[in-house]
Amino acid sequence: MATSRARLNEILVTLPSAGWLAVLFVVPALIVVAISFKPTDPLGGAGAGWTLETLRSLGNPNYPAILWRTLWLSITTTALCIMLATPVGYCLARLEKKWRQMVLLLVVVPFWTSFLIRIFAWKMLLHPEGFIKQMLVSLRIVAPETPLLYNQWAVLLVMVYTFLPFAILPVYAAAEKFDFRLIEAARDLGARRFQAFCRVFLPGIRRGLFTALLIVFIPALGSYVIPDIVGGPGAEMLGNKIAQRVFVDRNLPHACALSLLLILAVLLPLIAVLALQGAKDKARPIIEEGA
Amino acid sequence: MKRSFVPYCITAAILVFFYLPILVLVVNSFNASRFGGSWEGFSLVWYGRLLGHREIWHALTNSLIIAVSSSIVSVLLGTTAALALHRYATRLQKAHYMLIYTPLVMPEILMGISMLLFFIAAGMQLGLATIFLAHVTFCISFVAMVVLGRLQDFDFSIIEAAQDLGANWWQSTWKVLVPLLMPGLVAGGLLAFTLSIDDFVITFFVAGPGSTTLPIRIYSMIKHGSPPLINALSTILLVVTFAAVYISQHVLEDKK
Numbered sequence: 001m002a003t004s005r006a007r008l009n010e011i012l013v014t015l016p017s018a019g020w021l022a023v024l025f026v027v028p029a030l031i032v033v034a035i036s037f038k039p040t041d042p043l044g045g046a047g048a049g050w051t052l053e054t055l056r057s058l059g060n061p062n063y064p065a066i067l068w069r070t071l072w073l074s075i076t077t078t079a080l081c082i083m084l085a086t087p088v089g090y091c092l093a094r095l096e097k098k099w100r101q102m103v104l105l106l107v108v109v110p111f112w113t114s115f116l117i118r119i120f121a122w123k124m125l126l127h128p129e130g131f132i133k134q135m136l137v138s139l140r141i142v143a144p145e146t147p148l149l150y151n152q153w154a155v156l157l158v159m160v161y162t163f164l165p166f167a168i169l170p171v172y173a174a175a176e177k178f179d180f181r182l183i184e185a186a187r188d189l190g191a192r193r194f195q196a197f198c199r200v201f202l203p204g205i206r207r208g209l210f211t212a213l214l215i216v217f218i219p220a221l222g223s224y225v226i227p228d229i230v231g232g233p234g235a236e237m238l239g240n241k242i243a244q245r246v247f248v249d250r251n252l253p254h255a256c257a258l259s260l261l262l263i264l265a266v267l268l269p270l271i272a273v274l275a276l277q278g279a280k281d282k283a284r285p286i287i288e289e290g291a
Numbered sequence: 292m293k294r295s296f297v298p299y300c301i302t303a304a305i306l307v308f309f310y311l312p313i314l315v316l317v318v319n320s321f322n323a324s325r326f327g328g329s330w331e332g333f334s335l336v337w338y339g340r341l342l343g344h345r346e347i348w349h350a351l352t353n354s355l356i357i358a359v360s361s362s363i364v365s366v367l368l369g370t371t372a373a374l375a376l377h378r379y380a381t382r383l384q385k386a387h388y389m390l391i392y393t394p395l396v397m398p399e400i401l402m403g404i405s406m407l408l409f410f411i412a413a414g415m416q417l418g419l420a421t422i423f424l425a426h427v428t429f430c431i432s433f434v435a436m437v438v439l440g441r442l443q444d445f446d447f448s449i450i451e452a453a454q455d456l457g458a459n460w461w462q463s464t465w466k467v468l469v470p471l472l473m474p475g476l477v478a479g480g481l482l483a484f485t486l487s488i489d490d491f492v493i494t495f496f497v498a499g500p501g502s503t504t505l506p507i508r509i510y511s512m513i514k515h516g517s518p519p520l521i522n523a524l525s526t527i528l529l530v531v532t533f534a535a536v537y538i539s540q541h542v543l544e545d546k547k
Contacts, residue, residue, distance in 0.1 A: 010379045014387050017372035017431055021390045024428040028405035031412055087298035088305055094298075103302065105536070110309050113532050114489055116509045117525040121312035124319070124518060131315050161308070193295055214396070222398020224492055229513060239400045246404060246496070259404055270396060 032263075036256035044250030054253040058261060063241075067261065070238040073152065074220035077159040081167040081216045082209060084160070089171030089208065090201065093178065104172070111165045119229050122158045123149065126230065150232030158226050163219065167212040174208025175201075210273055221265050238262050317529065320522035337523040347524065350508035354488050357419060357504065361426035362483035366476055368427070369434025369483075376435070377442040394432045402429060403496030410497060417499030425497045426487045433486060434479035441475030 036054055041047035088107070092100055110118070125132040126148040136142045148154060182204065186196040202209070224239030231237075238258060245255035323334035341347065372391055376384055394402065406425050407417075415421055449471070453463040469476070491506035498507060512521050 010375065010381065010383065013371050013375040013378070014383060017368045017375070017435065018387050018390055020368055021394070021428065021431065024406065024409070024424060025394055025402075026390070028409035029401075031408045032401070032405045035408060084301065084305060087301040091298040091302040103306070105540070106306055107309070109533065109536055110313055112485065112536065113313070113529055114506065114509065114525070116491055116506055116513065117316070117521070117528065118312065120509075120513050120518075120521055120525070121316040123513070124522075125312055125315060161312075164305070164309075218396050219398055222400045224400045225510075239398070242400055242404060246407070252408065255404060256408070259401055262398065262401060266396065266398060266401075 085167035093175035170211035174205035354505040365430035373438035399492040430483035437479040
């Protein structure tokens with residue numbers, strides 16, 4: 001009797017959140033999967049019956065190019081973010097407490113401001129009459145006719161800008177727990193400074209690096225606003241195609257098929273990293289609270 | 292031992308990288324020039340125009356309504372979720388944890404399109420109500436994670452002590468558990484509020500005519516509007532954010 005009472009209590013506390021997410025998260029996801037097996041009706045909605053035609057249309061020459069662009073932009077963004085976040089995390093962990101708090105706050109604060117406004121700020125800087133463009137032209141680094149905006153490089157730059165703090169925080173969290181005496185020991189044993197950094201420090205903060213990888217790569221894959229604002233038609237990503245299929249040339253089954261592709265692109269690295277980590281320690285989630 | 296300067300230089304450079312765009316934006320909001328390539332004198336004209344922009348105030352009201360209501364509901368749901376996850380170690384909770392965790396790693400655009408299709412299938416009118424439902428959905432997980440972090444250091448023997456001293460379930464919850472968990476609830480609520488008020492992608496998918504929120508208004512201004520107006524609006528939002536950070540830092544320090 002006592003156990004069934006406890007069971008009832010458990011169900012009662014679980015039900016509100018689980019029920020809400022089942023209806024508004026799981027069911028919608030299943031709808032996306034279902035509709036990608038539907039034909040398109042004349043109004044762009046889901047037609048009757050089932051078909052593989054919609055999924056097959058992903059082979060259409062337009063899509064692989066966009067998929068590749070999405071992958072290379074996301075991979076490059078992730079690599080750059082981790083490369084930049086590692087020295088910052090190292091530096092933060094070695095600073096005195098007072099300075100550390102301040103620098104950490106400086107890293108986080110701009111990112112409490114609107115995401116759109118930060119993208120807009122870059123659009124203005126790179127604009128033909130903007131600050132950076134004018135400066136680079138007057139220093140004769142770029143020619144006046146070189147466009148800085150509306151290409152893949154602009155998208156890459158703004159993606160790194162947007163996701164870098166998300167990489168810094170987990171790397172710092174891991175570096176803070178790192179025992180820096182290990183580096184001194186390595187140096188005493190004859191390792192050069194850079195060698196000690198690569199072979200002692202980096203493996204020591206491995207966990208933070210993996211978290212940073214996921215925390216940057218997954219949202220990067222789903223980027224939509226950044227290529228929409230600073231990228232031109234030649235810098236479209238998967239997210240833009242999905243939005244275009246929903247809002248512009250309404251074709252919901254195609255949008256769903258593309259979403260399915262994006263879900264796969266997200267799940268594969270996630271499972272890979274989780275499996276890699278899971279082999280080491282099963283109990284802890286890879287993205288920790290407050291990371 | 293002498294340390295390398297390289298990481299410190301990189302850190303300094305990155306801070307410049309972080310703040311340069313924001314700084315230029317703020318300076319340009321006082322620039323009379325339209326594109327900000329050159330300085331054409333100090334001016335408050337853009338702020339004046341902003342004040343007369345009724346659509347922005349309307350959008351701000353919508354954003355605040357949604358942020359307040361969805362953070363309250365997501366704190367309630369996220370807290371019960373965290374309590375269940377912390378208290379029980381059953382198979383049900385493993386599934387529950389997966390359910391809470393997955394939205395955290397789901398790209399926003401996927402949540403946006405899936406909820407849009409759900410609302411269409413359910414025959415719901417797109418508007419403030421659908422935005423509210425969508426915001427609660429993505430905020431629950433964040434609140435649950437924050438509260439779960441707090442529960443990890445929570446001493447449940449206090450609750451048992453209260454019950455031994457004669458408190459019933461209601462009393463031990465509202466007079467002991469909730470006050471002690473308050474910092475976690477506030478942190479979760481603030482996180483939900485910030486996520487909700489800044490969300491663009493999901494909102495863009497599930498918003499209908501007449502339910503424009505501030506980020507959607509800003510987006511359409513970026514696409515079609517006048518840049519200096521956005522500079523001015525951004526500067527005001529930045530001041531509000533920095534003030535909030537400054538105040539919360541000082542309140543925290545006073546408590547220590």
